[in-house]
Amino acid sequence: xxxxxxxxxxxKQRFPGDVVSTSSWRGDDTAVIKREAITRVLEFCKNDPDLxxxxxxDLSAVDYLTYPKAQxxxxxxxxxxxxxxxxxxVRLKVFANANxxxxxxxxxxKSANWMEREVYDQYGLTFKNxxxxxxxxxxxxxxxxxxRKDYPMRKRQPLGSVDxxxxxxxxxxxxxxxxx
Amino acid sequence: xxAADDKKMTAAAEPELTGTVPGPEDFYQDLHTDLMFLNYGPxxxxxxxxxxxxxxxxxxxxxxAVGEIGYLHRGFEKSVEHxxxxxxxxxxxxxxxxxxxxxxxxxxxxxxxxxxxxxPDRTKFIRVIVGELSRMIDHLVCIGPQFVxxxxxxxxxxxxxxxxxxxxxxxxxxxxxxxxxxxxxxxLYRDFYDGCEKDILQVVKGxxxxxxxxxxxxxxxxxxxxxxxxICPVSAEDAISYGFTGPTLRASGVNYDIRKAQxxxxxxxxxxxxxxxxxxxxxxxxxxxxYEIRESAKIIRQAIKNLPGGPIWTEDKRVKLPEKQDTxxxxxxxxxxxxxxFEGTRxxxxxxxxxxxxxNGELGFYITSDxxxxxxxxxxxxxxxxxxxxxxxxxxxxxxxxxxxxLGSLNIIAGELDR
Numbered sequence: 023x024x025x026x027x028x029x030x031x032x033x034k035q036r037f038p039g040d041v042v043s044t045s046s047w048r049g050d051d052t053a054v055i056k057r058e059a060i061t062r063v064l065e066f067c068k069n070d071p072d073l074x075x076x077x078x079x080d081l082s083a084v085d086y087l088t089y090p091k092a093q094x095x096x097x098x099x100x101x102x103x104x105x106x107x108x109x110x111x112v113r114l115k116v117f118a119n120a121n122x123x124x125x126x127x128x129x130x131x132k133s134a135n136w137m138e139r140e141v142y143d144q145y146g147l148t149f150k151n152x153x154x155x156x157x158x159x160x161x162x163x164x165x166x167x168x169x170r171k172d173y174p175m176r177k178r179q180p181l182g183s184v185d186x187x188x189x190x191x192x193x194x195x196x197x198x199x200x201x202x
Numbered sequence: 203x204x205a206a207d208d209k210k211m212t213a214a215a216e217p218e219l220t221g222t223v224p225g226p227e228d229f230y231q232d233l234h235t236d237l238m239f240l241n242y243g244p245x246x247x248x249x250x251x252x253x254x255x256x257x258x259x260x261x262x263x264x265x266x267a268v269g270e271i272g273y274l275h276r277g278f279e280k281s282v283e284h285x286x287x288x289x290x291x292x293x294x295x296x297x298x299x300x301x302x303x304x305x306x307x308x309x310x311x312x313x314x315x316x317x318x319x320x321x322p323d324r325t326k327f328i329r330v331i332v333g334e335l336s337r338m339i340d341h342l343v344c345i346g347p348q349f350v351x352x353x354x355x356x357x358x359x360x361x362x363x364x365x366x367x368x369x370x371x372x373x374x375x376x377x378x379x380x381x382x383x384x385x386x387x388x389x390l391y392r393d394f395y396d397g398c399e400k401d402i403l404q405v406v407k408g409x410x411x412x413x414x415x416x417x418x419x420x421x422x423x424x425x426x427x428x429x430x431x432x433i434c435p436v437s438a439e440d441a442i443s444y445g446f447t448g449p450t451l452r453a454s455g456v457n458y459d460i461r462k463a464q465x466x467x468x469x470x471x472x473x474x475x476x477x478x479x480x481x482x483x484x485x486x487x488x489x490x491x492x493y494e495i496r497e498s499a500k501i502i503r504q505a506i507k508n509l510p511g512g513p514i515w516t517e518d519k520r521v522k523l524p525e526k527q528d529t530x531x532x533x534x535x536x537x538x539x540x541x542x543x544f545e546g547t548r549x550x551x552x553x554x555x556x557x558x559x560x561x562n563g564e565l566g567f568y569i570t571s572d573x574x575x576x577x578x579x580x581x582x583x584x585x586x587x588x589x590x591x592x593x594x595x596x597x598x599x600x601x602x603x604x605x606x607x608x609l610g611s612l613n614i615i616a617g618e619l620d621r
Contacts, residue, residue, distance in 0.1 A: 047552045048315055076442050080555065080566050082581040090572050091551065100568065102555050102583075106442070106456070109463050113555060133445030136591040144279075159275040159620060168280055175277075175284055187256040190268040191239070195258060198266060200237065 027051045029073060029112050036070075037063055042094075052113045054094075060101075060116050061125040067103055067112070068130055075103035075112065078127060081137035083145045087171040095119045097147055101127070118147060126152040144169035154190060237265060240602075244273045248606040250347055251616035255594055255605070262601045267594035271587075274620040279580055286546025286575045287313050287387055295381035297582060298618040301340035301561045303332050303372075306385035311466065312556035312567040313387045316549050319518050323510045325390055326467040330505045332375070332384060334498040335402060338409050339365045340561030340613075341449075341491040345413070348488055348610040349420060352429050357416045364405065364412045371401045387547060388521035390514045399506045406499045413492055421489070430485040434596045434608040437482060445588035448563025450612055453490045454482030460559040472504045484604075487611035521547050546575025555583075562586055562613055584618040 026034075030044040033053050040059035045052050055063050067075040080102035086093040095117035104111050118124055126149040127134035138149045139158040146167035149155060157164065161181040166173055238259045243249035252273035258266040278297070282290045294309045295302040307329050314321060342361040349357040369379045375398060376382040376391060384391050420426045436446070441454035451458055459476045461469040477493035479486030515522050523542055528535025551573035557566040563585030570579040589612045597605040 048318065048554050050554050052553075078445060079447075079557070079564065080568060080581070080583040082568055082583075084553075084570050084579045084581075089578060100553075100555075100581075102566070102568065106458055111555070131445065132440070132443040132595075133588050133591065136587065157272075159272040161272070168277060173280075175280055185270060187254075187268050187270055188239075191256055191258060191266065194266045194268055195237075200258075200265060 029110060032070075032072060033063065033067075033112075036066060050113060051111070052115060054115045054117065057116050057118055057122060057124060060114070061127070061130075063114065064101065064103075064127055064130055067114070072108075073105060073112075074107050075105045077104040077106065078102075078131035078133050078137075079104045079111075081127065081134060081141065083141045083147060083169075085145060085169065085171045093117065095122075097145055099124060099141060099147065120146055123148050123150040125150050128153060143167070146170065154193065156190075242602070242605065244270075248351055249609060251614055251619075253590065253609070253614055253616060253619075255597075257597075257602070257605070259602070262603075264597050264600060264602065264605060267597055267605075269590060269594045271590060271616075272620055274616040276621070278582065278621040282577060282580045284576065287549060287577060288546065290577065290580065291385065291387075292381065292383045295383055296617050297584065297621065298340070298560060298562065298565075298586075298615045299380055300343045300615055301336035302380060302382045303329075303336040303376075303384050304340070304558070304560045305565065306383065307333050308556070308558040308560060308565040309567055310385040310387050311558055312554060312569055313547075313549065315556055316552065316554050316569060316571060317387070317518070317520060317547070319388055319516050319521065321388060321516050322513050323468075324393075324512045325514045325516075327505050327509050328390060328394065328514065329385065330467050330469070330472075331402060331502050331509075332372070334502050334505075335368060335372070335406070337561045338406070338495050338498050339368050341495050342409065342413075344491055344610070344613040345416065345488065348607065349416070349426075351606050351610050352426060354420060354423070354426070357419060360412045360415050361409075364408045367405045367408055371398070371405055374398075374401070386521075388516040388518060393514050399509065402502065403506060406502050409495060410499055413495055417492055427485070429603070429607055430488060430611075431483060432481070433484040433604045434600055435481055435483040436592070436596055440592075441482060444592040446563065446592070447585050447588070448559065448561070449490045449494060450487055450589055451563065452477065453479035453486035455480050460557055460564060464557070466558065469501075472501045474500045474504075484608050484611045487608075548573065548575050549577070557583075560585060562589070562615065562618070582618075582621055584621065586612075586614045586619040590614050590619055 030051050030053055034041050040056045040063060042054040042056060067073050083097055083099045085097055087096055097118050099116045101114040116124060126138060138152055141147055142155050143157040143160050144167055162185050163181045163183055240257045240259055242257050243254035244252045254270045256268050257264050278293055282293050291306055294305040297305045342365045346358040346361040372382055373379045376384045436454050438454045438456050441451050455478055457476055457478050462476055474497045477490050479490050524535040524538045529539040549571040551571050553570040555566055555568045557564050566583030568581040569577055572578040597608055
């Protein structure tokens with residue numbers, strides 16, 4: 023890590039107080055961002071002409087409960103951005119504990135909607151102002167968050183009911199000004 | 203309003219001797235026009251795979267839609283945390299099971315980058331050849347049933363015949379038809395058998411002929427044109443915001459292919475082009491795949507022509523199993539073999555996101571390692587997930603029959619969607 027990549031340098035210059043640390047490994051650039059600042063950093067990454075990260079390629083989380091090296095918090099949410107015009111990638115990470123909310127990225131990218139739902143479902147992290155934060159891969163009656171390290175791999179739960187989806191449908195119809 | 207209607211109804215029921223005959227407008231005014239809700243899937247023949255949408259219908263027009271997934275969720279990401287790096291490969295087969303080898307490549311490429319291993323050129327070329335072959339059959343799976351949904355059954359037989367022949371070759375090469383598990387971290391399961399190149403060139407020719415026939419049958423067909431042109435278009439801006447990648451993104455006119463943008467395995471040295479659509483409608487999403495099949499054929503021909511000799515395994519002892527005679531006849535070889543199988547390859551602690559161009563778009567692996575032989579966390583970025591997230595929104599305003607062809611053109615593979 024002799025010299026810092028231009029993207030990380032730019033982020034550090036623009037947000038000296040919000041970028042906690044930066045690192046590069048195997049060609050991947052990572053910037054750890056303060057939890058409260060993630061929206062403005064993401065917005066800057068998307069709209070700044072030098073960065074132009076127009077894709078939110080991936081949004082996922084890691085549970086560091088049993089990780090050998092101590093981390094700032096139990097969970098980390100990782101945003102993988104890609105810039106089509108600059109052909110470059112960056113990873114932004116936000117550390118959070120289970121009870122701490124993270125601001126949603128839905129207003130910036132439509133793809134954030136389902137990916138944030140997945141993180142909520144699998145890790146139990148909540149996203150503030152998310153339009154429809156409910157489980158996505160697991161069943162609605164499911165108890166717990168399976169990708170947490172303390173969830174036993176072989177645990178089974180009997181699940182039976184059917185999600186009518188009418189809660190989502192009602193929201194959607196309301197947004198369109200329709201009644202049924 | 204209600205009382206007035208009732209009055210009208212009773213008035214209409216009585217025989218009228220004078221006045222005008224009620225026209226169609228009067229008829230529709232009295233008709234009950236509440237929205238109707240319809241569950242489209244999860245086990246409907248037109249929703250290839252376990253996909254569910256709830257549609258609010260006004261007549262046959264979809265006014266609003268929401269989707270639900272998870273019917274095929276089997277905990278891929280949780281399961282693989284309890285496997286050594288090499289044991290994850292069969293799990294990756296079951297992501298996009300229509301092109302298993304492309305998933306193998308995506309995963310092994312990511313782990314090799316973490317280990318900082320350079321694989322031999324022959325392995326890279328073989329991965330390109332079988333990978334492109336997998337891409338071709340994956341696109342055939344999209345194209346064939348797509349036309350069945352429109353009532354053109356013949357086309358399915360044309361393309362699936364050829365797909366079957368590809369499976370025969372893959373069967374001979376890898377020992378399995380669908381779930382090949384062909385790649386290994388640092389190498390391949392086995393080298394090409396004698397005459398494999400000839401077999402591959404033959405099936406590639408077969409596929410090209412088949413899609414040529416299908417194109418002749420469909421591209422100027424009035425029904426196909428009416429049912430796909432201008433149906434459920436996605437603008438370039440929306441496609442980027444939805445996180446579309448692969449053929450669905452390129453159909454919207456965005457030229458992004460990882461094989462060109464961030465070339466791996468000498469993709470930049472082959473002579474081929476990225477087909478791009480203009481409208482982003484269902485027509486573009488289907489026909490961009492025809493062109494991609496032809497480009498894949500071009501790549502395969504060039505790769506076979508320039509296929510280098512040499513070993514298929516890296517010499518790196520961290521991943522390569524010792525020769526069998528060493529395993530059986532000297533203690534170091536035995537220990538090496540035992541540790542690699544039972545403890546797994548130790549990958550240095552760190553995290554990477556590695557993307558490769560799978561048949562449906564960017565297949566990303568975000569792997570976190572704690573330095574042991576087991577991955578600490580493997581996140582798969584499945585291209586289908588973003589496509590299906592957009593599906594309920596893009597079908598709004600169109601009809602049920604349009605939703606069916608649009609779903610086919612997005613080529614959602616449930617194994618990858620739900621993991």
